[in-house]
Amino acid sequence: MLIGVIAIQGNVAEHVNALERTISERNCHGTITRIKHSGLVPDCDAIVLPGGESTTLARLMWREGIATEIQCAAESGVPVLGTCAGLVLLAVRSDAQREGAEPHLLGAMDIEVKRNAFGRQCDSFEVPLDVAGVGDAFPAVFIRAPAIVQCGRAVSPLARVGEYVVAAQEGNMLALAFHPEITSDMRLHHYFVEMI
Numbered sequence: 542m543l544i545g546v547i548a549i550q551g552n553v554a555e556h557v558n559a560l561e562r563t564i565s566e567r568n569c570h571g572t573i574t575r576i577k578h579s580g581l582v583p584d585c586d587a588i589v590l591p592g593g594e595s596t597t598l599a600r601l602m603w604r605e606g607i608a609t610e611i612q613c614a615a616e617s618g619v620p621v622l623g624t625c626a627g628l629v630l631l632a633v634r635s636d637a638q639r640e641g642a643e644p645h646l647l648g649a650m651d652i653e654v655k656r657n658a659f660g661r662q663c664d665s666f667e668v669p670l671d672v673a674g675v676g677d678a679f680p681a682v683f684i685r686a687p688a689i690v691q692c693g694r695a696v697s698p699l700a701r702v703g704e705y706v707v708a709a710q711e712g713n714m715l716a717l718a719f720h721p722e723i724t725s726d727m728r729l730h731h732y733f734v735e736m737i
């Protein structure tokens with residue numbers, strides 16, 4: 542099992558560590574690889590899009606040719622996890638795009654997102670979240686987090702904060718508005734590895 546973490550910018554090391562820990566806890570064989578250039582995604586059995594800055598990530602992913610490779614992988618059923626900015630990248634639309642001047646998103650998941658839905662960096666918070674299929678009281682850390690404001694018919698919302706959907710799955714794609722990679726609770730990484 543080869544899991545590729547898109548390593549252009551953002552919470553890369555945290556995801557690599559969380560995945561390594563998950564794989565060792567499951568006693569299965571797997572390699573985690575950091576992806577900075579095109580040519581590696583097609584060999585991966587799963588892809589992780591970490592948090593960071595979605596505008597920067599999108600721009601560089603298209604420039605490097607990685608974006609098209611991820612679109613193909615997602616379409617062919619390869620599991621893809623997007624966290625925070627990674628969730629924005631998976632979406633069909635974001636509010637910022639509607640205002641123009643934003644690079645294209647991957648459009649792999651039929652969701653529309655609102656960037657920074659919970660406020661600025663100083664409004665960051667942690668909340669115990671019930672995530673359908675994963676369990677109760679997951680310590681979800683929100684940092685300038687986006688929210689899902691609209692889900693297509695094929696999308697299952699897995700968790701909510703107030704009016705917003707903050708975790709959702711569409712087949713092989715899992716989108717989380719928060720950062721499971723920075724807590725010691727590995728339940729969401731286990732859930733993702735089970736999808737592979």
Ligand code: GLN
Nearest residue numbers: 592593594595625626685
């Ligand atoms: N607000 C950032 C964005 O829209 C995401 C923040 C994060 O990934 N922690 O790109």
